[in-house]
Structure formats: C-alpha cells, structure tokens
Amino acid sequence: MNIKNVGNGTFSGNGKSKEEDKSKSKRGRKPKADKQEYRYMIRLNKVENERFLLLFQRSGMKSMSRFMADCVLNNPV
Structure with a gap:
C-alpha cells in the first residue's frame, strides 16, 4: 500500500511548507x-x-483637524 502522510503541516498545497508561507511578505497597509x-x-x-x-x-x-485638536487639548478650560 502506498499511503501519504497528509495533514502533518509540511505541505500547504502550493508546493511550499507552512513556514515558507508565513515568511512571505503580507500585502496591504x-x-x-x-x-x-x-x-x-x-x-x-x-x-x-x-x-x-x-x-x-x-x-x-x-491641517484643520490638527488645529482643532491643538485648540481643545492645549487650552485649559
């Protein structure tokens, strides 16, 4: 019988191990x-x-928002 060990974390389906997938750079901001x-x-x-x-x-x-924050936070009431 020829049985492969599936689900042991060494193969993710795209030819790379899970460790290689994690080290891949993520996209986005x-x-x-x-x-x-x-x-x-x-x-x-x-x-x-x-x-x-x-x-x-x-x-x-x-920046108008920076001006507003500065006025509110730096002027004592």
Whole structure:
C-alpha cells in the first residue's frame, strides 16, 4: 500500500511548507502604532464658523483637524 502522510503541516498545497508561507511578505497597509480612531463632530453657526476659519488661517497650520485638536487639548478650560 502506498499511503501519504497528509495533514502533518509540511505541505500547504502550493508546493511550499507552512513556514515558507508565513515568511512571505503580507500585502496591504501596515497598521499604525498610534492609530487615531476616535472622532468627534462639532456644529457651528455662521458667525462661529467665520471666527473659527479666521483663527485657523492665523495659526498657519495646514491641517484643520490638527488645529482643532491643538485648540481643545492645549487650552485649559
């Protein structure tokens, strides 16, 4: 009788062992170490929005979200 040992972890079906499959580089974006996953929303009226945009322009920052976070976290209430 000629019986093969199947399911012992040495053959994955594509000609490579499982160890070789694991060492293969994964595709896609690498996860960030400090993922920013918490989001908040604010609503402003026309006057508040004009004031906010003026403050944002004066700050010289490129990112509006960074400006908002900086204002909220670095100004004591």
